[in-house]
Amino acid sequence: MVDHLAILFPKLANKYRVTSERDAEYNCIAWAAGVTNAWWWPIGDPKDNYWPHEVPRVLTLEAFQAVFEILRHKTCESEQPESGFEKVAIFADDRGLPTHGARQLANGRWTSKLGKAEDIEHDLHDLEGEIYGKVVLFLKRPVEQ
Amino acid sequence: MATVPVKNAPTDETKETIEQRFRRLEAAWEADTMYLSDTQKIIDHPAFQEIIGMGEAVIPFMLHDLEKEPGQWVWALPRITGVNPVSRDDAGQMRKMSEAWLKWAREQGYQW
Numbered sequence: 623m624v625d626h627l628a629i630l631f632p633k634l635a636n637k638y639r640v641t642s643e644r645d646a647e648y649n650c651i652a653w654a655a656g657v658t659n660a661w662w663w664p665i666g667d668p669k670d671n672y673w674p675h676e677v678p679r680v681l682t683l684e685a686f687q688a689v690f691e692i693l694r695h696k697t698c699e700s701e702q703p704e705s706g707f708e709k710v711a712i713f714a715d716d717r718g719l720p721t722h723g724a725r726q727l728a729n730g731r732w733t734s735k736l737g738k739a740e741d742i743e744h745d746l747h748d749l750e751g752e753i754y755g756k757v758v759l760f761l762k763r764p765v766e767q
Numbered sequence: 768m769a770t771v772p773v774k775n776a777p778t779d780e781t782k783e784t785i786e787q788r789f790r791r792l793e794a795a796w797e798a799d800t801m802y803l804s805d806t807q808k809i810i811d812h813p814a815f816q817e818i819i820g821m822g823e824a825v826i827p828f829m830l831h832d833l834e835k836e837p838g839q840w841v842w843a844l845p846r847i848t849g850v851n852p853v854s855r856d857d858a859g860q861m862r863k864m865s866e867a868w869l870k871w872a873r874e875q876g877y878q879w
Binding site: 630646647648649650651659660661662663665666667668669670671672673681721722723736737738739753 | 802839
Protein backbone atom coordinates (compact mmCIF):
# COMPACT_ATOMS: atom_id res chain seq x y z
CA MET A 623 0.00 0.00 0.00
CA VAL A 624 1.28 3.46 -0.86
CA ASP A 625 2.21 5.49 2.19
CA HIS A 626 1.00 8.92 1.10
CA LEU A 627 2.18 10.56 4.32
CA ALA A 628 5.70 9.25 3.88
CA ILE A 629 5.78 10.64 0.34
CA LEU A 630 4.93 14.12 1.60
CA PHE A 631 6.97 13.83 4.82
CA PRO A 632 9.85 11.50 3.88
CA LYS A 633 11.38 11.42 7.38
CA LEU A 634 8.18 9.89 8.75
CA ALA A 635 8.55 6.61 6.88
CA ASN A 636 7.78 3.62 9.14
CA LYS A 637 8.13 5.77 12.25
CA TYR A 638 4.66 7.15 12.83
CA ARG A 639 1.32 5.89 14.01
CA VAL A 640 -2.09 7.14 12.89
CA THR A 641 -4.18 7.85 16.00
CA SER A 642 -7.45 9.23 14.60
CA GLU A 643 -9.70 9.25 11.59
CA ARG A 644 -9.62 12.13 9.15
CA ASP A 645 -11.58 15.05 10.63
CA ALA A 646 -12.09 18.53 9.17
CA GLU A 647 -13.49 19.95 12.42
CA TYR A 648 -10.13 20.90 13.92
CA ASN A 649 -6.57 21.59 12.88
CA CYS A 650 -3.07 21.36 14.29
CA ILE A 651 -3.14 24.48 16.45
CA ALA A 652 -6.47 23.52 18.01
CA TRP A 653 -5.14 20.02 18.64
CA ALA A 654 -1.94 21.38 20.19
CA ALA A 655 -4.19 23.43 22.49
CA GLY A 656 -6.27 20.35 23.33
CA VAL A 657 -9.34 21.38 21.30
CA THR A 658 -11.20 19.19 18.80
CA ASN A 659 -14.20 21.28 17.76
CA ALA A 660 -12.71 24.30 15.97
CA TRP A 661 -10.24 25.40 13.32
CA TRP A 662 -7.73 27.80 14.89
CA TRP A 663 -5.97 30.18 12.50
CA PRO A 664 -5.44 33.94 12.63
CA ILE A 665 -5.89 35.13 9.06
CA GLY A 666 -8.77 35.08 6.64
CA ASP A 667 -12.32 36.23 7.25
CA PRO A 668 -12.90 36.30 11.05
CA LYS A 669 -15.95 34.06 10.53
CA ASP A 670 -13.78 31.40 8.87
CA ASN A 671 -11.62 30.53 11.89
CA TYR A 672 -11.46 30.66 15.63
CA TRP A 673 -8.71 32.81 17.13
CA PRO A 674 -8.62 34.06 20.73
CA HIS A 675 -9.97 37.59 20.68
CA GLU A 676 -7.14 38.84 22.92
CA VAL A 677 -4.54 38.02 20.26
CA PRO A 678 -3.99 39.98 17.03
CA ARG A 679 -5.14 38.17 13.90
CA VAL A 680 -1.75 38.20 12.24
CA LEU A 681 0.35 35.34 10.90
CA THR A 682 3.38 35.84 13.12
CA LEU A 683 5.27 33.70 15.56
CA GLU A 684 4.54 36.28 18.27
CA ALA A 685 0.79 35.85 17.78
CA PHE A 686 1.06 32.06 18.06
CA GLN A 687 3.19 32.43 21.16
CA ALA A 688 0.58 34.77 22.63
CA VAL A 689 -2.20 32.24 22.02
CA PHE A 690 -0.36 29.58 24.00
CA GLU A 691 0.59 32.05 26.72
CA ILE A 692 -3.15 32.60 27.24
CA LEU A 693 -3.29 28.83 27.78
CA ARG A 694 -0.64 29.15 30.55
CA HIS A 695 2.33 28.14 28.41
CA LYS A 696 5.71 29.79 28.69
CA THR A 697 8.50 29.60 26.17
CA CYS A 698 11.21 27.05 26.81
CA GLU A 699 14.48 26.06 25.27
CA SER A 700 14.19 22.45 24.26
CA GLU A 701 12.01 19.56 23.23
CA GLN A 702 13.34 17.32 25.99
CA PRO A 703 10.47 15.93 28.08
CA GLU A 704 10.18 17.46 31.56
CA SER A 705 8.28 15.73 34.29
CA GLY A 706 5.11 17.64 35.18
CA PHE A 707 5.06 19.71 31.97
CA GLU A 708 3.32 19.48 28.62
CA LYS A 709 5.17 20.97 25.66
CA VAL A 710 4.10 22.45 22.34
CA ALA A 711 6.29 23.02 19.30
CA ILE A 712 5.57 25.56 16.57
CA PHE A 713 6.86 25.07 13.03
CA ALA A 714 7.53 27.93 10.60
CA ASP A 715 8.56 28.26 6.98
CA ASP A 716 11.77 29.86 5.73
CA ARG A 717 10.16 33.30 6.04
CA GLY A 718 9.39 32.66 9.70
CA LEU A 719 5.64 32.33 9.12
CA PRO A 720 3.92 29.72 11.32
CA THR A 721 2.74 26.60 9.50
CA HIS A 722 2.08 23.91 12.09
CA GLY A 723 1.90 23.01 15.76
CA ALA A 724 2.53 19.76 17.63
CA ARG A 725 2.02 18.69 21.25
CA GLN A 726 4.27 16.42 23.28
CA LEU A 727 2.88 13.19 24.71
CA ALA A 728 3.73 11.70 28.08
CA ASN A 729 5.96 9.16 26.34
CA GLY A 730 8.12 11.96 24.91
CA ARG A 731 6.91 11.54 21.33
CA TRP A 732 4.65 14.13 19.68
CA THR A 733 1.09 14.25 18.41
CA SER A 734 0.07 16.28 15.37
CA LYS A 735 -3.17 16.91 13.55
CA LEU A 736 -2.25 17.11 9.88
CA GLY A 737 -4.51 19.78 8.39
CA LYS A 738 -7.94 18.21 7.97
CA ALA A 739 -6.42 14.74 7.77
CA GLU A 740 -5.50 12.39 10.61
CA ASP A 741 -3.79 12.82 13.97
CA ILE A 742 -0.47 11.00 14.12
CA GLU A 743 2.08 10.16 16.79
CA HIS A 744 5.59 10.90 15.55
CA ASP A 745 9.10 12.04 16.33
CA LEU A 746 9.10 15.82 16.35
CA HIS A 747 11.56 16.57 13.57
CA ASP A 748 10.12 13.96 11.21
CA LEU A 749 7.53 16.52 10.07
CA GLU A 750 10.18 19.04 9.12
CA GLY A 751 10.61 19.70 5.44
CA GLU A 752 9.08 21.44 2.49
CA ILE A 753 5.50 21.57 3.80
CA TYR A 754 5.91 22.68 7.43
CA GLY A 755 9.44 24.06 7.45
CA LYS A 756 11.27 23.70 10.76
CA VAL A 757 10.52 23.77 14.47
CA VAL A 758 11.23 27.30 15.67
CA LEU A 759 9.54 27.65 19.06
CA PHE A 760 8.93 25.52 22.15
CA LEU A 761 6.47 26.29 24.92
CA LYS A 762 5.51 24.39 28.04
CA ARG A 763 2.88 24.46 30.77
CA PRO A 764 2.38 22.48 33.95
CA VAL A 765 0.33 19.35 33.47
CA GLU A 766 -3.02 19.62 35.23
CA GLN A 767 -3.31 17.12 38.05
CA MET B 768 -2.95 17.38 -44.49
CA ALA B 769 -2.99 16.01 -41.02
CA THR B 770 -4.31 18.27 -38.30
CA VAL B 771 -2.89 18.49 -34.81
CA PRO B 772 -5.59 17.83 -32.27
CA VAL B 773 -5.98 20.37 -29.52
CA LYS B 774 -4.75 18.82 -26.31
CA ASN B 775 -7.56 17.74 -24.00
CA ALA B 776 -10.16 19.24 -26.30
CA PRO B 777 -13.56 18.21 -25.00
CA THR B 778 -15.67 16.01 -27.22
CA ASP B 779 -19.24 14.91 -26.75
CA GLU B 780 -17.91 11.75 -25.11
CA THR B 781 -15.42 13.43 -22.81
CA LYS B 782 -17.15 16.70 -21.95
CA GLU B 783 -17.41 17.01 -18.19
CA THR B 784 -20.63 17.54 -16.37
CA ILE B 785 -20.64 20.32 -13.80
CA GLU B 786 -20.39 17.74 -11.05
CA GLN B 787 -17.50 15.95 -12.73
CA ARG B 788 -15.63 19.22 -13.07
CA PHE B 789 -16.41 20.08 -9.45
CA ARG B 790 -15.13 16.70 -8.22
CA ARG B 791 -12.00 16.91 -10.39
CA LEU B 792 -11.15 20.33 -8.96
CA GLU B 793 -11.98 19.15 -5.46
CA ALA B 794 -9.56 16.24 -5.83
CA ALA B 795 -6.77 18.55 -7.02
CA TRP B 796 -7.44 21.01 -4.20
CA GLU B 797 -7.52 18.30 -1.55
CA ALA B 798 -4.33 16.70 -2.80
CA ASP B 799 -2.48 19.97 -2.36
CA THR B 800 -4.09 21.28 0.83
CA MET B 801 -5.11 18.21 2.87
CA TYR B 802 -2.24 18.65 5.33
CA LEU B 803 -2.37 22.43 5.68
CA SER B 804 -3.81 24.47 8.53
CA ASP B 805 -3.37 27.83 6.84
CA THR B 806 -6.90 28.81 5.86
CA GLN B 807 -5.67 31.48 3.49
CA LYS B 808 -3.52 29.02 1.54
CA ILE B 809 -6.41 26.57 1.42
CA ILE B 810 -8.82 29.21 0.11
CA ASP B 811 -6.33 30.78 -2.29
CA HIS B 812 -5.58 27.46 -3.99
CA PRO B 813 -6.34 27.81 -7.73
CA ALA B 814 -8.68 24.81 -7.83
CA PHE B 815 -10.68 26.16 -4.87
CA GLN B 816 -10.88 29.54 -6.57
CA GLU B 817 -12.03 27.86 -9.79
CA ILE B 818 -14.74 26.05 -7.85
CA ILE B 819 -15.90 29.36 -6.37
CA GLY B 820 -15.92 30.76 -9.89
CA MET B 821 -18.36 28.03 -10.98
CA GLY B 822 -20.96 29.88 -8.93
CA GLU B 823 -24.35 28.74 -7.70
CA ALA B 824 -24.35 25.56 -9.77
CA VAL B 825 -21.98 23.87 -7.31
CA ILE B 826 -23.86 24.82 -4.14
CA PRO B 827 -25.97 21.60 -4.06
CA PHE B 828 -22.82 19.46 -4.25
CA MET B 829 -21.33 21.36 -1.32
CA LEU B 830 -24.54 21.03 0.69
CA HIS B 831 -24.61 17.29 -0.05
CA ASP B 832 -21.07 16.97 1.32
CA LEU B 833 -21.76 19.14 4.37
CA GLU B 834 -24.79 17.04 5.26
CA LYS B 835 -22.53 13.97 5.37
CA GLU B 836 -19.86 15.61 7.50
CA PRO B 837 -18.64 19.09 8.44
CA GLY B 838 -16.15 20.44 5.93
CA GLN B 839 -14.35 23.32 4.36
CA TRP B 840 -17.08 24.16 1.86
CA VAL B 841 -18.22 26.53 4.61
CA TRP B 842 -15.35 28.71 3.39
CA ALA B 843 -16.54 28.60 -0.23
CA LEU B 844 -20.24 29.23 0.29
CA PRO B 845 -20.00 32.84 1.53
CA ARG B 846 -17.68 33.64 -1.36
CA ILE B 847 -20.25 32.30 -3.84
CA THR B 848 -23.43 33.59 -2.26
CA GLY B 849 -22.27 36.90 -0.82
CA VAL B 850 -23.95 36.10 2.48
CA ASN B 851 -22.78 34.32 5.62
CA PRO B 852 -25.32 32.85 8.05
CA VAL B 853 -22.60 31.75 10.50
CA SER B 854 -22.69 33.47 13.89
CA ARG B 855 -19.48 35.24 14.87
CA ASP B 856 -19.53 33.15 18.07
CA ASP B 857 -19.35 29.98 15.97
CA ALA B 858 -16.35 31.09 13.90
CA GLY B 859 -14.11 28.12 13.17
CA GLN B 860 -16.51 25.57 14.65
CA MET B 861 -16.93 23.61 11.46
CA ARG B 862 -19.88 21.52 12.65
CA LYS B 863 -21.90 24.56 13.72
CA MET B 864 -20.85 26.42 10.58
CA SER B 865 -21.99 23.50 8.42
CA GLU B 866 -25.30 23.34 10.27
CA ALA B 867 -25.83 27.08 9.78
CA TRP B 868 -25.30 26.71 6.04
CA LEU B 869 -27.63 23.72 5.76
CA LYS B 870 -30.33 25.63 7.66
CA TRP B 871 -29.84 28.66 5.43
CA ALA B 872 -30.00 26.52 2.30
CA ARG B 873 -33.26 24.88 3.34
CA GLU B 874 -34.75 28.31 4.01
CA GLN B 875 -33.64 29.43 0.57
CA GLY B 876 -35.25 26.41 -1.07
CA TYR B 877 -32.09 24.64 -2.18
CA GLN B 878 -32.39 20.92 -2.84
CA TRP B 879 -29.51 18.48 -2.88
